[in-house]
Amino acid sequence: MRLHLASGNAHKAAEFAALVAAAGLPIEVVSARAVGGMPEVAEDTGTFAGNAAKKARALRSKLPAGSWVLADDSGLCVEALGGGPGVESAYYAGPQGDGAANLRKLVAAMRDVPAARRGAHFVCVLVLLGGAGEEIRFEGRCAGRLQDEPAGGAGFGYDPLFVPDGHARTFAQLPEADKNALSHRGRAWARLVAWWRANAPAA
Secondary structure, three states, X not given: OEEEEOOOOHHHHHHHHHHHHHHOOOOEEEEHHHHOOOOOOOOOOOOHHHHHHHHHHHHHOOOOOOOEEEEEEEEEEEHHHOOOEHHHHHHOOOOOOOHHHHHHHHHHHOOOOOHHHOEEEEEEEEEEEOOOOOEEEEEEEEEEEEOOOOOOOOXXXXXXXXXXXXXXXXXXXXXXXXXXXXXXXXXXXXXXXXXXXXXXXXX
C-alpha cells in the first residue's frame, strides 16, 4: 500500500524509505512532491505533536478519500538553551529553513558552553492518519550531547553536532542502519511498526 509522507524533504523521504525496507513492510513511501508538493502549513501549535498533526491533515486534504498519510515533527532540545531550539529547530536561523545556517547558529550559541552543560536530546513525533480517519501518534527520543564542532558528511540538520549517548561519533558519522536504530525517528518508527503489525491495515 501507499503511505503518503507529509514532507517535501528528500532526506526525510529517503530515511523513511530505508526504515520501511528494514522493517520489511509492504509499504511504498510517497513524498508530497509526487502529489504536487506540501500545502503551506503554519507550524504554530507550540508542540511537536500538534505541528505533525497539522502537516498530516494538510496533505490529506489534497488526496483521495481513504489515503494513508504520515507526518512527523522533530527537533533538538538543548539543555543550555532551555530546551531550544525545540519546535523551532527547522527555523532556528530564520524562516528560510536553512539547515546549514541553523547548524552554524547552534555552533555559535554553544561556543562557550562547557562540556558538562552540552546535554541535548532529539524528539520525534509521528502522526499517522488512517484510511478511516483514525489518528495515531508515536513518539521517540534520543539523548546525547553536542560536540564543539560539526563532524561527518551523512545525515542532515543538526546530525553533524549530535553524539548519541554511548557513542563517540556524531549521527552524521554513523552508518545509516546504526543511526536509524538509535535515532528519535527510528524509535518513533519502531512504535509505529509494532502498531502496524498488530492492526494490519488493509492495502
